[in-house]
Amino acid sequence: MNVTTIFILHGLVYAGLLFLVSSGLTLVFGMMNVLNFAHASFYMLAAYFSYSLLIWTGNFYLSLIVCPFLLFVIGAAIERFLLRRVHVLGHVHELLLTFGIAFIISELVKWVWGTAPLPVTIKGFLDGNLNLFGTVYPTYRLFVLFCSILIGLLMTLLLLKTRMGIIVRSAVDDSEMVSALGVNTPKVFMFVFALGAALSAFAGVISGPLLSTNTGMANTILVDAFVVIVIGGFGSLIGAVIASLMIGQLQSFGVLLFPKFSLALIYMLMAIVLILKPSGFFGEKK
């Protein structure tokens, strides 16, 4: 019983992280048709920024705010000055560009911070344990879970209740039509791209103390996030939520039950979903 609870919680925590990363990815893809390979690099970059900021100031909460903001600016700049330039050349070029950016970011990180994994330790209230359902569980993991649920709720509110949200949702459906109705879609694209980068950065910061900060972290979560949006369906937020939960549990119980094949399980799930429903759970047929 105890072990099961712990592993369910582990899975939920990972699902939270995965959701933060994949939600931006899926929205950007739904709107702009750009598969952003650099998305997880924002996650990694934020984790490294947070590491340096922690050494510098020692305040974790500060980096929770500063790093996503920094990545918001970087994301907006990348969309405005690089991605928009190659937009006319077609989707393959946009994809290649984000891929190149991801490549450069990973090399820069190796250059500046070295290739060794960096430990991030937190102090104070978050560093303890809590009693939960009769098991002792690290507070920090619960904090991560709490943060991702909070952000998920905020995003839902933003998308469902505000004018901006209506525009974004309709742009996912048909961006040309939205543009024809007089909305400045390039601006919306930039905003969503930057917001996605900021979300990804937030995930990066909170993942620092949880998983190790290393140069391979971007690729690890990128592949998982891709699987999430394939299973959930491109452009669907609710699909991303459900697929994240599935992958999270699969990841955590896979390690427990079949340690040798845990990595392959995710891909097997993806292959099954694709054979049964090629557009994913909530994806539209294109």
Next chain:
Amino acid sequence: MEKRIFKSIWIWVLIVLVIMVSFPLLAKPHQVNLLTEMIVFSLYAVSYNLLLGFGGLLSFGHGMFLGLSAFTTGAMLQRIPGLPFFGAVLLGTLIATLVGLGIGCLLLRHKGAYYALLTLAFNALFYAIAIKWQKVTGGDDGLPIKRPNIHLGFTQLSMSDVTVFYYVTLVVIGCALLFCWYFTKTAMGKTVLLLRENEERMQFIGYDPSISRLILFTFTAFFAGLAGSFYALFFKFVGVDAISIDMTTTALLMTFIGGTKHFFGPVLGAGFYIYFQNFLSDVTDRWPLFMGILFILLVLFVPRGLSGLIQSLVDHLRKTKN
């Protein structure tokens, strides 16, 4: 007109052939080695470009075929004593082709971003297997390989000799490259272009895009596998790097640097990449960074790559001449 173009191509082929054959007589062993590496990777890049440039399919899983074949070649040479050189090459290539066929069957309905994602996921899967399955792949340590000699009945080719290995590679890979080039000129090769240009229209004419995609995918898997086999034999070692996403990245970079619109662009790209890498790695440890910056600059400003640049230069010269 058609005939004259054909003739001029044969003259070029002849010139390149003469240079390639006489190269080891004039160059130092390490240069011969470098050229061997370039030849191996040019087949890899050309096979990738058949997908990207000709078929319009962006794959992020090409490295798995190279890696699979390299690992099969290595593992078979280790397990089966007395396995001949071409036996090992054949086995490696065969496995890569079969896996390509299997994965191609799963992917044949997809294209665009789905295609990129799925191939990436499959590559990640094979990478995970290579790391976990230590009994066969050696895990993180990799597999050391001994190059077997080639027995020709009356004589024996010593494969440890740099020059001999160079000639064998040149002949085999050269033939494969020519075959790929011939493929793009056949009716089947033309349907691949249809795949890129207008799939709907292709269906109207009566071709099945899924089948064409499957054939193309398997075809490229075969040639990537052949390149992989020679990759393993060239380095006399296979590590998990051979099957990683980075290997796919390498193909992408080479192809894009060389230019995707021309058949021989990736050959140029592979040569340039290997040379540039060799040159930069002497100067700085951070050579991938410069490669990445070069890549971004190319995507932004020279989307047609080096071969496109040469093409427009030639066109310009012709214009001024007239």
